[in-house]
Amino acid sequence: MSETTTAAAGIxxxxxxxxxVNSTMENAHSAFQLYRRMAAKDRALFLxxxxxxxxxxxxxxxxxxxxxxxxxxxxxxxxxxxxxxxANLFASLIREGSWVEAAIDTEDxxxxxxxxxxxxxxxxxxxxxxxxxxxFPFAFSTAGGDTVSALAAGSTVVIKGHSAHAETSGLVFGAxxxxxxxxxxxxxxxxxxxxxxxxxxxxLVVHPYTTAVGFTGSFAGGKALxxxxxxxxxxxxxxxxxxxxxxxxFFPDTLEKNAAALAKxxxxxxxxxxxxxxxxxxxxxxxxxxxxxxxxTLLSAExxxxxxxxxxxxxxxxxxxxxxxxxxxxxxLTIVGQAAKTAGDMEARPVxxxxxxxxxxxxxxxxxxxxxxxxxxxxxxxxxxxxxxLKSFKGQLTTTIMGTPDDVRGNMDIIDLQQQLAGRVILNNxxxxxxxxxxxxxxxxxxxxxxxxxxxxxxSAIQRWVRPVCFQNFLDEMLPxxxxxxxxxxxxxxx
Amino acid sequence: MSETTTAAAGIxxxxxxxxxVNSTMENAHSAFQLYRRMAAKDRALFLxxxxxxxxxxxxxxxxxxxxxxxxxxxxxxxxxxxxxxxANLFASLIREGSWVEAAIDTEDxxxxxxxxxxxxxxxxxxxxxxxxxxxFPFAFSTAGGDTVSALAAGSTVVIKGHSAHAETSGLVFGAxxxxxxxxxxxxxxxxxxxxxxxxxxxxLVVHPYTTAVGFTGSFAGGKALxxxxxxxxxxxxxxxxxxxxxxxxFFPDTLEKNAAALAKxxxxxxxxxxxxxxxxxxxxxxxxxxxxxxxxTLLSAExxxxxxxxxxxxxxxxxxxxxxxxxxxxxxLTIVGQAAKTAGDMEARPVxxxxxxxxxxxxxxxxxxxxxxxxxxxxxxxxxxxxxxLKSFKGQLTTTIMGTPDDVRGNMDIIDLQQQLAGRVILNNxxxxxxxxxxxxxxxxxxxxxxxxxxxxxxSAIQRWVRPVCFQNFLDEMLPxxxxxxxxxxxxxxx
Numbered sequence: 001m002s003e004t005t006t007a008a009a010g011i012x013x014x015x016x017x018x019x020x021v022n023s024t025m026e027n028a029h030s031a032f033q034l035y036r037r038m039a040a041k042d043r044a045l046f047l048x049x050x051x052x053x054x055x056x057x058x059x060x061x062x063x064x065x066x067x068x069x070x071x072x073x074x075x076x077x078x079x080x081x082x083x084x085x086x087a088n089l090f091a092s093l094i095r096e097g098s099w100v101e102a103a104i105d106t107e108d109x110x111x112x113x114x115x116x117x118x119x120x121x122x123x124x125x126x127x128x129x130x131x132x133x134x135x136f137p138f139a140f141s142t143a144g145g146d147t148v149s150a151l152a153a154g155s156t157v158v159i160k161g162h163s164a165h166a167e168t169s170g171l172v173f174g175a176x177x178x179x180x181x182x183x184x185x186x187x188x189x190x191x192x193x194x195x196x197x198x199x200x201x202x203x204l205v206v207h208p209y210t211t212a213v214g215f216t217g218s219f220a221g222g223k224a225l226x227x228x229x230x231x232x233x234x235x236x237x238x239x240x241x242x243x244x245x246x247x248x249x250f251f252p253d254t255l256e257k258n259a260a261a262l263a264k265x266x267x268x269x270x271x272x273x274x275x276x277x278x279x280x281x282x283x284x285x286x287x288x289x290x291x292x293x294x295x296x297t298l299l300s301a302e303x304x305x306x307x308x309x310x311x312x313x314x315x316x317x318x319x320x321x322x323x324x325x326x327x328x329x330x331x332x333l334t335i336v337g338q339a340a341k342t343a344g345d346m347e348a349r350p351v352x353x354x355x356x357x358x359x360x361x362x363x364x365x366x367x368x369x370x371x372x373x374x375x376x377x378x379x380x381x382x383x384x385x386x387x388x389x390l391k392s393f394k395g396q397l398t399t400t401i402m403g404t405p406d407d408v409r410g411n412m413d414i415i416d417l418q419q420q421l422a423g424r425v426i427l428n429n430x431x432x433x434x435x436x437x438x439x440x441x442x443x444x445x446x447x448x449x450x451x452x453x454x455x456x457x458x459x460s461a462i463q464r465w466v467r468p469v470c471f472q473n474f475l476d477e478m479l480p481x482x483x484x485x486x487x488x489x490x491x492x493x494x495x
Numbered sequence: 496m497s498e499t500t501t502a503a504a505g506i507x508x509x510x511x512x513x514x515x516v517n518s519t520m521e522n523a524h525s526a527f528q529l530y531r532r533m534a535a536k537d538r539a540l541f542l543x544x545x546x547x548x549x550x551x552x553x554x555x556x557x558x559x560x561x562x563x564x565x566x567x568x569x570x571x572x573x574x575x576x577x578x579x580x581x582a583n584l585f586a587s588l589i590r591e592g593s594w595v596e597a598a599i600d601t602e603d604x605x606x607x608x609x610x611x612x613x614x615x616x617x618x619x620x621x622x623x624x625x626x627x628x629x630x631f632p633f634a635f636s637t638a639g640g641d642t643v644s645a646l647a648a649g650s651t652v653v654i655k656g657h658s659a660h661a662e663t664s665g666l667v668f669g670a671x672x673x674x675x676x677x678x679x680x681x682x683x684x685x686x687x688x689x690x691x692x693x694x695x696x697x698x699l700v701v702h703p704y705t706t707a708v709g710f711t712g713s714f715a716g717g718k719a720l721x722x723x724x725x726x727x728x729x730x731x732x733x734x735x736x737x738x739x740x741x742x743x744x745f746f747p748d749t750l751e752k753n754a755a756a757l758a759k760x761x762x763x764x765x766x767x768x769x770x771x772x773x774x775x776x777x778x779x780x781x782x783x784x785x786x787x788x789x790x791x792t793l794l795s796a797e798x799x800x801x802x803x804x805x806x807x808x809x810x811x812x813x814x815x816x817x818x819x820x821x822x823x824x825x826x827x828l829t830i831v832g833q834a835a836k837t838a839g840d841m842e843a844r845p846v847x848x849x850x851x852x853x854x855x856x857x858x859x860x861x862x863x864x865x866x867x868x869x870x871x872x873x874x875x876x877x878x879x880x881x882x883x884x885l886k887s888f889k890g891q892l893t894t895t896i897m898g899t900p901d902d903v904r905g906n907m908d909i910i911d912l913q914q915q916l917a918g919r920v921i922l923n924n925x926x927x928x929x930x931x932x933x934x935x936x937x938x939x940x941x942x943x944x945x946x947x948x949x950x951x952x953x954x955s956a957i958q959r960w961v962r963p964v965c966f967q968n969f970l971d972e973m974l975p976x977x978x979x980x981x982x983x984x985x986x987x988x989x990x
Contacts, residue, residue: 101955105933105934116924424966439600439965443963458615468938472922475922
């Protein structure tokens with residue numbers, strides 16, 4: 001949300017911004033009246049065409065995004081693959097059709113009172129506003145998961161591109177426009193705006209024609225959008241993915257047996273993409289022991305060898321530097337290890353610190369997210385204190401269990417606490433790396449997201465942009481295709 | 496929400512109320528840790544036992560509720576049947592099991608990077624606070640749809656009983672307590688409080704252990720709870736069903752052919768239960784014609800013959816009298832018909848009025864709900880104006896199309912507007928009467944409810960009290976039964 005307006009400040013700019021937002025949302029509303037009636041197979045083809053048009057300009061996208069975000073080409077290519085894969089996944093989902101959760105209860109005129117024919121299915125809510133995320137210029141931005149899930153649902157989309165990769169965003173939007181034209185969709189099905197989150201962004205959220213919002217970014221940014229949406233005459237849902245420190249519990253038996261491998265994989269996860277992932281392991285937990293000490297020594301050596309690299313943009317780099325400095329200034333913290341090389345211009349220096357659990361429990365500042373390659377190891381006196389630390393956490397995107405089968409069997413109570421904490425619970429993996437499929441949950445209780453009952457990754461992400469409608473006693477000719485009897489009755493038959 | 500505290504006012508009462516709320520929510524939180532682990536089949540048996548215990552005291556319940564609500568015995572018996580039916584429906588739902596929306600993606604260690612095993616399912620959010628509704632002392636109150644859907648999900652429940660039927664609520668809670676004991680559930684799985692909505696109610700909503708709220712009542716009441724929930728440090732969802740005028744469109748061909756039958760069924764629907772239903776048809780729409788005039792003349796005669804009857808309680812009766820008087824005082828309104836008999840003590844006199852659409856469109860007061868046996872016929876100049884009136888409506892629980900097949904074919908644009916307005920769209924039925932099944936939607940866009948993506952009636956109502964969790968690389972022994980491979984893999988296999 002730390003952005004600057006594209007035009008000079010002044011009353012006329014604000015008026016111009018508002019006029020632009022008004023005409024954009026009017027277009028989105030009008031286009032919705034056409035787009036929502038497009039056949040699922042045509043919407044599916046449109047999504048696949050978006051992927052193809054992005055692939056056509058891949059080389060240019062990687063070059064421009066590399067310059068704008070400092071992310072390496074391999075990562076950007078991988079992210080483009082993921083973005084295309086997401087569009088194709090939602091195309092398959094809507095072509096298959098059961099995502100509409102159709103349910104049919106047939107009539108029984110002989111019952112007292114007569115039982116009507118009722119058929120339920122999900123329909124799109126209306127125009128959706130999507131905010132591009134700075135840390136994923138493709139997969140969580142212009143043609144990212146929020147956009148393609150909303151388009152799959154039958155909603156039109158207005159994208160507020162992130163100013164940190166404005167040129168990349170414009171190029172991706174160009175690819176979407178080509179796909180709109182090639183697949184015969186209404187011209188205003190997707191629109192693209194740049195500008196300040198605080199002015200243009202809020203104006204989009206509060207516009208009467210906006211029906212839902214998707215956002216991935218900071219807690220402050222997500223909360224500001226949510227509060228604006230709640231103050232509307234007609235409140236609307238904001239799906240913001242905001243803040244998570246992704247606690248990882250290291251159990252004793254695995255620390256004894258696998259310390260070197262654990263140190264290697266966690267040094268990698270903490271510093272992957274310079275820690276600029278929502279699922280970065282920001283807090284490591286263990287009960288004090290010689291094995292934990294050895295693990296931390298090995299982790300320290302691994303971290304020391306990591307090369308500092310440029311962060312996404314100046315604002316994020318400054319926030320990391322300030323956040324790290326504030327964190328390291330807290331009483332009771334010890335630096336466990338840090339990159340041997342100091343950070344250059346716009347670079348982040350990876351750091352791991354440790355703190356006794358008794359100190360951690362008394363200082364809420366220590367459980368705040370430092371977005372970047374930082375992780376804090378909380379050293380507990382015993383299992384009971386480990387449980388207390390877990391209970392002290394707010395909602396998380398992920399939590400991880402590192403343990404052997406013996407560890408697991410001996411700690412089901414701790415694992416149970418972890419299951420109540422997060423949207424995804426991982427055994428013997430790093431939390432970074434999010435699969436895109438039907439079983440993924442990228443979400444979690446507040447403040448990980450604004451509504452832990454939804455996910456922003458995977459096919460279930462479509463559920464954010466739909467509402468159910470019941471059609472009672474409708475004639476066959478009036479029913480949407482998905483609510484007609486002939487469609488695979490086995491799946492559709494209601495209770 | 497118009498309630499009085501059960502104890503005398505004063506600081507000590509407020510302190511006592513807060514202490515009671517604290518201990519209640521602590522109990523609900525502790526019981527949740529046990530109840531959420533109960534096997535689905537045991538929770539199902541518990542729900543069925545609630546129904547059986549209610550049935551055992553049916554005679555007493557009908558007598559007490561009749562005295563408290565003035566509803567006739569036949570209606571109360573029907574509502575008890577419905578309440579038991581709802582508990583049994585949710586028992587069947589959780590015994591069958593697919594409601595958890597389990598999805599499984601199996602591992603592929605050979606992929607680069609290796610693909611993990613991920614399994615998703617829905618889990619309960621935690622303690623739910625349910626507010627009893629004055630107009631349904633059984634089906635939307637103590638053991639009503641909100642309570643049994645939350646219990647089915649695995650959440651514990653705290654009921655804020657409605658003061659207008661406090662004794663009935665206590666009796667039903669007694670039946671639940673017997674069911675808790677008989678089926679070996681944790682003693683505090685369900686708790687029951689009385690007291691003011693404004694004090695005890697709000698204190699329950701803002702308590703840190705409360706994770707979700709269910710409410711059926713007035714717009715002011717629902718909005719107050721929602722705002723309290725949004726101001727929490729950790730905001731929680733409030734599912735409030737609040738306000739709906741349920742527009743009914745009468746098309747020309749059916750008015751020509753069926754005027755007498757239409758008048759009879761709509762006089763019945765408008766005055767059913769003295770209009771005290773959320774789905775009461777509060778506004779009737781048609782294009783001016785001789786047939787519409789004839790229909791209104793017939794409707795007037797039907798309404799004249801209706802006997803005024805006692806409303807649920809004094810507050811509702813006063814609100815109807817005031818709302819009706821304010822409505823009839825608006826410029827341009829004409830009384831079409833009213834009950835021949837005037838209203839006695841606590842009785843409501845049914846009234847139907849009419850207004851030209853041009854007047855209706857200019858006066859937002861005319862589209863406000865008057866809870867009771869009142870309906871306003873909006874007479875449009877032509878089809879275009881009918882569309883404008885439909886576009887002017889806020890979100891609704893229902894909207895109804897009264898029309899012959901010819902009417903339908905000639906008015907698909909109007910019907911399309913109706914489909915965007917409400918959670919349930921009805922052809923040639925009255926909106927009163929809500930089936931309880933898999934295809935029902937009792938919900939709708941704001942202000943019909945706080946979140947139009949959910950329903951409070953039917954099996955999908957369970958979706959309000961759950962969130963998805965993804966288990967990554969879990970050992971079989973760690974997985975909940977529903978996420979194990981052996982369970983009907985056909986249903987569970989993910990994308």
